[in-house]
Amino acid sequence: MTPQDAHPISSRGSGAEQIPTRMPTANRPQNAGKTVNGDTSRLESVAKVTGAAKYGRDMQAPGMVWVRGIRCPWGNARLIGHDADAAKAVPGVVDVVVTGDTGEYNGDAVGYLLAENKLALSRGLRALRARWERLPCRTGIDAREAVLSVSDKAENALLFADHVLEAEYSTPVQTHSALETHGMMIDHQGDAAVVYASTQGTFAVADEIASFLSLPRNKFEVRCEHVGGGFGAKFQIGKEGAFAGNVASSLKRPVYSFCDRKEEHLDTGNRPSALVKVRVGFSKDGTVLGGQIGVWGGVGVATRGGDAAIPSGRYEFGVIERSMTNVSFNGGAPRAMRAPGHPQGAFAEELMLDEIATIAGVDPLELRIRLDKDETKARQAMYRLGAEMIGWKDRQPTGSQSGVVRRGFGVGSTSWRALRGPCDIEIAVHRDGSAELRTGTQDIGTGQRTACAVLAAERLSIPLELVSVAIGSSRLPNGPASGGSVTSPSSAPAVLAAAADAERQLMEIVAQQIGGAGTDYRLRNGKIVRGEEAVMGWNELCRRLPSESLVGRGTWDGRGSPYFQKGNSNGVQFVEVEVDSETGVVQVKRVIAFQACGRIICRKTAESQIIGGVIQGISYALFEDKLLDRQTGAMVNPNLEWYRILGANDMPTIEPVLWMDAEQTGVRGLGEPPVVPTAGAVAAAVFNAVGTPVRSLPIRPDRVLAAVEAAAVAGVAKGGAS
Amino acid sequence: MTPSQHDPVPPRTHGSDAVPGTPADRSAVGPRGVSRRSFISTLGASGAAAALGGQAEARLAAPIEDGPVVLGPEPVEVALTINGRAVKTKLDPATTLLDALRLNLQMTGSKEVCDRGSCGGCSVLVDGRLVASCMMLALDAVGHDITTIEGLAQGDTLDPIQEAFVRYDAFQCGFCTPGMIMACKALLNETPKPTMEQIRKGLSGNICRCGAYTNVFSAVLEASDQAVPVDQPVPADHTDGGGA
Incomplete structure (x- = not known):
């Protein structure tokens, strides 16, 4: 950690930051004492804005050898020839290792090439002239093969229905597209190594890479001080890590193995595609009585992991029979992606609800209020407030608009169960009065480092400036991988325990020095107090430590803690869109995102998680699509211009509302919940504007124009009949 | 500003769809x-x-x-x-x-x-x-x-745009941040008080996967001494928690 990390103090303000809030705190839902910290900036802010922050990809070592996979260019192909000698003749190429001859998807690796530098890597791969014979391939879910089965239970439910909706919803393969690609630099020094990984699971990488390095665990360290995004794809070392491990252990040299952007799209995981078929019955007022829901998940060459969370359980749907089928094809395997299975399920569920409401002639918001099963009633309040804030009363009935630019409103809901994992924390208090919190877990941009420091400073009752955080190393105390929104709820109780342990030891020292028992004293506002009487300052106490430092340890095994509480993180999002009926372009204008979040440790980073989740949801709704060519199985957009990701020009106004329930004292992670409902709410809003649903993501202009056309035809037909 | 024939680097083209670094230009x-x-x-x-x-x-x-x-x-x-x-x-x-x-x-x-x-x-x-x-x-x-x-800060003094990024939490993972800040810097050099529209256009060649654009916009406004818009208040009956 650099000294800059520890003091993210603005150079313009003096000391603590002034007025940097994006919105006045007075306007936000508040619970006195529940927000641990309002306006702290990330501890690593200065390192990140000056370019000083070193990510795995920034690491280099003298004598480093570069590695890149030899990858199949087609969906299914056999390697029938290559010229290893020509490749090795390229200056700088070290070796060519071919380990297989079949590629089952575009990006599948059959070996790797080693070179002394980056340019030799690409020149060597060109000289290798790998020749492939294409074989027949399958590039996705074939809707014709997805047949919704009929069950008696579901059919019985339909018997009493006034209407039956039969519909088919589909979502594309979405790639995580973290800006820092997957990979690692292994600084191998013969009998020891440091593995600089881009990962969201420090200890998972240590476990996996150990078998490649042939080094005992005490001879290598996995480090990831800064990580350029993960979103669920960076729990494992992947092929690029396996190559690096092999090369490092055989050559005993430093190795640099990072995917390029194309490999990142092809072979580092994705959110699987989904096809959802529904046949649901409902009564005149929109009450859903039940029916059949079938999910087909497109899992590439994997055989599982394709489920979509529908029904979500948030709405009362009566008697639902459900089936789920994983469909394999010639594509990269999925990995967990931010609330795995949920955005695709919520897309189908929310759009289906709006279709039901429209057929029944009821307001889709009223229908949700009626069907919502949230026992805490938080979402009920969110529905009402959100409607007021976004101007739901201005919403036109679905299909009633005929202008060029049509406005639509949509709403969707979310929930995420509080999850946790084991976590150990150490807090070292030094003689100079500074404290260092140590945790092996990683900060992939979530604000984990900052949250830990804020909590420790609060519990020790000392200024935040005194606390630094050592994070992202397998030599530090064990912590969770960043997945399932577990990192914050797992760490917070352990931080409290470690701080309490440090305080206990410190107070015993006080007692030895000035008499009494350790329990007579406690820390308050940078002082040691007995009752209301200050007996010693923090710095004085630290100077009297018997050794250089004192270490408080905290382990949390999941038992009672004020900072962990079961229950759901509920949320509701409202979306307003504008649809140009002549170009088919959809612009999201405004999103209001209510998110129950437990106890907020750091408001800025919490809001950033929500805003980021919403943006990824809109990007999923409107743009992202990993397209495989049906004939060759090759990805046609393996870059960042044709694999489109939401940019500054596409941005709506996003208003996160941190919802702090009076009863909820636990700390919650906000990685997953805000990304769940957005795409569904956008689809519902587009339906409201256009009058015919676009049932496939992404909601591309051609699909919108087709919907506009269909709505016009239906309108004419209706007009003709009446 | 128009690019001269010997101008090795064409200027940015705010206000048109051609944005440096994007396929359009x-x-x-x-x-x-x-x-x-x-x-x-x-x-x-x-x-x-x-x-x-x-x-x-x-x-x-x-x-x-x-x-x-x-x-x-x-x-x-x-x-x-x-x-x-x-x-x-x-x-x-x-x-x-x-x-x-x-x-x-x-x-x-x-x-x-x-x-x-x-x-x-x-x-x-x-x-x-x-x-x-x-x-x-x-x-x-x-x-x-x-x-x-690496050349923006003067010693320990951050450039105003860097400072505004810190204050507004205009990043999460931080991997887009160096490029994003340079784009902001170029925009502000050319347009000292950019409108929201100019900010969007000026930054549309920079992708942030974590989704920090909202706060980046605020940072640019702050660094150009312009008022940062504030969200509408949550209705008053909800100022003390969610137990409505």
Whole structure:
């Protein structure tokens, strides 16, 4: 950690930051004492804005050898020839290792090439002239093969229905597209190594890479001080890590193995595609009585992991029979992606609800209020407030608009169960009065480092400036991988325990020095107090430590803690869109995102998680699509211009509302919940504007124009009949 | 501002759809959009000096006034001006400015993200204007003033835009941040008080995957001494928690 990390103090303000809030705190839902910290900036802010922050990809070592996979260019192909000698003749190429001859998807690796530098890597791969014979391939879910089965239970439910909706919803393969690609630099020094990984699971990488390095665990360290995004794809070392491990252990040299952007799209995981078929019955007022829901998940060459969370359980749907089928094809395997299975399920569920409401002639918001099963009633309040804030009363009935630019409103809901994992924390208090919190877990941009420091400073009752955080190393105390929104709820109780342990030891020292028992004293506002009487300052106490430092340890095994509480993180999002009926372009204008979040440790980073989740949801709704060519199985957009990701020009106004329930004292992670409902709410809003649903993501202009056309035809037909 | 014939780096084009670093305007990412291949042939041809501009000619490592020369495959020595300092390094003539910065000079603030000019992660300023350094050869940068993210702060004093990024939490993972800040800097150099529309256009060549745009916009407004918009208040009956 650099000294800059520890003091993210603005150079313009003096000391603590002034007025940097994006919105006045007075306007936000508040619970006195529940927000641990309002306006702290990330501890690593200065390192990140000056370019000083070193990510795995920034690491280099003298004598480093570069590695890149030899990858199949087609969906299914056999390697029938290559010229290893020509490749090795390229200056700088070290070796060519071919380990297989079949590629089952575009990006599948059959070996790797080693070179002394980056340019030799690409020149060597060109000289290798790998020749492939294409074989027949399958590039996705074939809707014709997805047949919704009929069950008696579901059919019985339909018997009493006034209407039956039969519909088919589909979502594309979405790639995580973290800006820092997957990979690692292994600084191998013969009998020891440091593995600089881009990962969201420090200890998972240590476990996996150990078998490649042939080094005992005490001879290598996995480090990831800064990580350029993960979103669920960076729990494992992947092929690029396996190559690096092999090369490092055989050559005993430093190795640099990072995917390029194309490999990142092809072979580092994705959110699987989904096809959802529904046949649901409902009564005149929109009450859903039940029916059949079938999910087909497109899992590439994997055989599982394709489920979509529908029904979500948030709405009362009566008697639902459900089936789920994983469909394999010639594509990269999925990995967990931010609330795995949920955005695709919520897309189908929310759009289906709006279709039901429209057929029944009821307001889709009223229908949700009626069907919502949230026992805490938080979402009920969110529905009402959100409607007021976004101007739901201005919403036109679905299909009633005929202008060029049509406005639509949509709403969707979310929930995420509080999850946790084991976590150990150490807090070292030094003689100079500074404290260092140590945790092996990683900060992939979530604000984990900052949250830990804020909590420790609060519990020790000392200024935040005194606390630094050592994070992202397998030599530090064990912590969770960043997945399932577990990192914050797992760490917070352990931080409290470690701080309490440090305080206990410190107070015993006080007692030895000035008499009494350790329990007579406690820390308050940078002082040691007995009752209301200050007996010693923090710095004085630290100077009297018997050794250089004192270490408080905290382990949390999941038992009672004020900072962990079961229950759901509920949320509701409202979306307003504008649809140009002549170009088919959809612009999201405004999103209001209510998110129950437990106890907020750091408001800025919490809001950033929500805003980021919403943006990824809109990007999923409107743009992202990993397209495989049906004939060759090759990805046609393996870059960042044709694999489109939401940019500054596409941005709506996003208003996160941190919802702090009076009863909820636990700390919650906000990685997953805000990304769940957005795409569904956008689809519902587009339906409201256009009058015919676009049932496939992404909601591309051609699909919108087709919907506009269909709505016009239906309108004419209706007009003709009446 | 219009690009002159000898202007090696076309200016940004706010207000049009052509945005540096995006497919819509590939010509803006390097001097006249030179590809690596065409650069080598141009260099060998007569008139290369004019194509590169007089300044470049004077400072180019290899003397080109003597007629066509072959550069490479051996490394050539180049002198670059980075953040006001003259630096020398030896590199393969096919090396991009980005790789020269990251690999030869260990200035890793500029990031390689897409390696084809479509994401803005490698943005630097060349003579004050925004360039995707992955799309410019290091040799083309000879004779020009290059500013990287490492050169914005003056000692411990952050540039106002860096400071505003910190205050508004305008990043999460931080990997797009160096490029995003350079894009903001270029925008503010050209448009000291940009409108929201100009901010959107000016930053549309930079991708942030975590989704920090909202706070980036606020940071640009703050750094240009403009009022930062505030969300509408949550209705008053909800100011004390969610137990409504």
